[in-house]
Amino acid sequence: MPPELPDLPVRGVLDDLAPALDDRGAAVLVAPPGTGKTTLVPLALAGLDGSGRDTPPGRVLVAEPRRVAARAAAARMSSLLGTPVGGPVGYRVRGDARTGPDTRIEVVTSGLLLRRLAAEPELDGVSTVLLDEVHERHLDADLLLSLLLDARDGLRPDLRLLATSATLDAARPAALLGDGEQPAPVLEVAARSFDVALHHVPPQRDERIEATVVRAVRRARAHGSVLAFLPGVAEIGRVASALRGLDDLDADVLTLHGRLPASEQDAALREGPRPRVVLATAVAESSLTVPGVRAVVDSGLVRVPHTDHRRGLSGLVTRRVSRAVATQRAGRAGREAPGFGYRCWPEGEGLADAPDPEIRTADLTGLALDLAVWGTPDGAGLRWWDAPPPGPLAAGRAVLTALGALDAGGAVTDRGRRIAALGLHPRLARALLDGAAAGIDPREVAGIVAVLDDDTLAGPEADLVAALGRLRSGDAPGARRWRAERDRLARALRRTPGRTPAPDRPGSPEGHPGLTRGPEGAPRDTRVRGGDGGDGAGSGAPGPVADRVALVTGLAHPERLARRRDAGSGVYLMAGGTAVEVPPGALRDAGWLAVAVADRRPGQVHGRVRMAAATDREAAEQAGAALLVEGAEAVWESGDVRPRTVRRLGAIVLEERPDPEPDPAAVRDALVAGLRAEGTGLLRWTPAARSLAERLGFLHRVLGAPWPDVGEAALLDSAADPAGWLAGPLATARRRADLARVDAGAALRAHVAGRVGGLAGRIDELAPERLTVPSGSRIALDYSGEAPALPVKVQEVFGWTGSPAVADGRVPVVLHLLSPAGRPAAVTADLTSFWASGYPQVRAELRGRYPKHAWPEDPLTATPARGTGRRR
Secondary structure, three states: OOOOOOOOHHHHHHHHHHHHHHHHOEEEEEOOOOOOOOOHHHHHHOOOOOOOOOOOOOEEEEEEOOHHHHHHHHHHHHHHHOOOOOOOEEEEEOOEEEOOOOOOEEEEEHHHHHHHHHHOOOOOOEEEEEEOOHHHOOHHHHHHHHHHHHHHHHOOOOOEEEEEEOOOOOHHHHHHHOOOOOOOOEEEOOOOOOOEEEEEOOOOOOOOHHHHHHHHHHHHHHHOEEEEEOOOHHHHHHHHHHHHOOOOOOOEEEEEOOOOOHHHHHHHOOOOOOOEEEEEOHHHOOOOOOOOEEEEEEOOEEEEEEEEOOOOEEEEEEEEOOHHHHHHHHHHHHOOOOEEEEEOOOOOOOOOOOOOOHHHOOOOHHHHHHHHHHOOOOOOOOOOOOOOOHHHHHHHHHHHHHHOOEOOOOOEOHHHHHHHHOOOOHHHHHHHHHHHHOOOOHHHHHHHHHHHHOHHHHOOOOEHHHHHHHHHHOOOOOHHHHHHHHHHHHHHHHHOOOOOOOOOEOOEHHHOOOEEEOOOOOEEEOOOOOOOOOOOOOOOOHHHHHHHHHHHHHHHOHHHEEEEOOOOOOEEEEOOOOEEEOOOOHHHHOOEEEEEEEEOOOOOOOEEEEEEEEEOHHHHHHHOHHHEEEEEEEEEEOOEEEEEEEEEEOOEEEEEEEOOOOOHHHHHHHHHHHHHHHOHHHOEOOHHHHHHHHHHHHHHHHHOOOOOOOOHHHHHHHHHOOOOOOHHHHHHOOOHHHHHOOEHHHHHHHHHHHHHHHHHHHHHHHOOOEEEOOOOOEEEOEOOOOOOEEEEEHHHHOOOOOOOEEOOOOEEOEEEEEOOOOOEEEEEOOHHHHHHHHHHHHHHHHOOOOOOOOOOOOOOOOOOOOOOOOOO
16 A cells, blocks of 8 residues: 655655656755655655656665764655665665665665765666755765766766755756756755744853853743754763753753764654753754754854865864854754744854855865776866865875875775775775784774774773773773774775785885884884784783874874973974874873874964874884985074984984085075075175165066066065075075175175166166255165155255156155254155145244244245255
């Protein structure tokens, strides 16, 4: 008997959806939350809605951005059909799958479908792919859309694609899904929504966002069950503790986020006998329905991935939500009846229109590997919603090349395919493979990598070794999830074919991470061994366990191996060159750290270590073998050139000794670094040289090319050029004292002569250093301002009928007219006008103050004088 499906708004477009997909092969469906797009549409596409429509054979794949949404969608559709999950409707997420031979609809995460598409680009047995919530612009979802379009163009022209969204400007995805001439058809569903009354509950002075949310929840509880949005798991935990301590809340406090066990997620999605307060991350914005909600509390914050490429730090950052997200969150309160929204920010605060796509801000190493596996390392030829930025994509490819996942030409290697098959970030997959290759028990490696992949498993513990100990003993709240993920990774590792060591790299003969050179250059086995391997804990000896944890962590993030700067200091320098601070505790006693998680708050000088393992130099060199270099260099340090032979681990200097015969090119680079650090003031600047630089700067501003820019920034850039203005002096200089002897004026004149040729002889004509005034004095012009200025006493310019000009008469000189005592009396660039209108007032003010000086009524016929002059 056909199922009795709910009468939801999306049913009004189902009759139009199938023909659109049949005729064009693709469509865009815009339908707000609660309209049935995530449940009724897949049932209709698979012919399971009882409508009798003809549907093509094959499975319907529904790609969801989050695991919790995938599981919930499969459960809801199965409930509507009256069948168990894993029957006609199933799901597949990382670490969990429920499908069967009769499954027609398979709900999967976007990341998992990417892995499947890489393994079988033709997607045999699949008729339709539905990409849900494409407006969220997750990195996996954007890449999946591009690869599915490419697969349809080349391999599966019959594959039907449907992009759905709760809120979206459909023009761009419709163009992408179109055939190049016409966009794909767009179907829109109007929501049956109720009004939501919005209120603002801004933070009080110095109030944390958790306290603001608690205040807002207490107000919202007057309307019934509450859904509160918070940026992350830590904030959810603190708010939950505060609410459960209230005597007057009279509601069950539940949490909802992607890292909860399935049973707890399901509990948050079921309406119970008592009012509820559901504390959720962004997982509840779309795809999921949280029944019974009458009020929404919005913290106004969201946590998004962000990579600081300059400092080598990546992770999640907390940001203000966009207007589109805020609207969607508030709409959750008006799904079943009029609702209320409480926003924890001041009314009138500006919000961005829409969230930034992850592809613009996230680490692109994983995306670069997916592209290489697909056969397009640079992504050229693919249709992108937003193409990956070239810089971050190149940085990702560089990491993959260092890991041996890409060859020199950018093509994926066999090792790269094994890394991709593990479904982890390439760095973590490398640590899993090479940690096992180093002789560590696979389950122990998997347990370490599980925490590196999800640091919330460890709770607030900063010491990774201690955190793993608590997880193994079962004392940590995330112990059950950790064991499940550890076992899943261990199984994946065992299934990985041909596990081989990493490719050759410096300091690691035969490419093996556990081999270093002995005193005579022969390979010496320094591999660390697991113990009995029973629960992944090794032998239980503290030293070896710590060594193994540090090794695996260092294999994943060698650029985060760090050495303490000073004894007793909490500041460490990482191999990548970033300084980080370690919180007070046992980790500060370690000379070396393998940093697992680090971030940097805006405005802070140093990064912040959130989780690390103590280690020593030997282990750090073993884990970071690829970063070990030895050779001669010259650096600018402590105000001078220091030539030395150095052995370093990335930015960390391990050993050094003076180099008596440094490479001249290295010395030159060090001198240039010194000039950049301290400025051209290191050179000898006479007053004439300063004047020349100012006059040349004036000519560049006024006349432009070919007169060169001689500002500080331009001179520093030119100094870095081997043919630049300091080419000659830097060829012979060896130290700071040599720079102090360089005549900057002579170098400038030679530089300008090389740039402007014969025009160099006109410098003194176009921008004279001095001007002769009617009294006969030759007075220096000041070119330091926007216009050249001439400070001169009023009596010395009597008889001057017009203002002087420079630059072939193009620029009038500004006269700073002075009293006999040299004090400012007037400023003019139009002397004729001054004599007519300004001089009488100046004369009236000064003749009484300086009676011994001549103050003629007619300055045009008066005799100029340097001294007092004759009174008339």
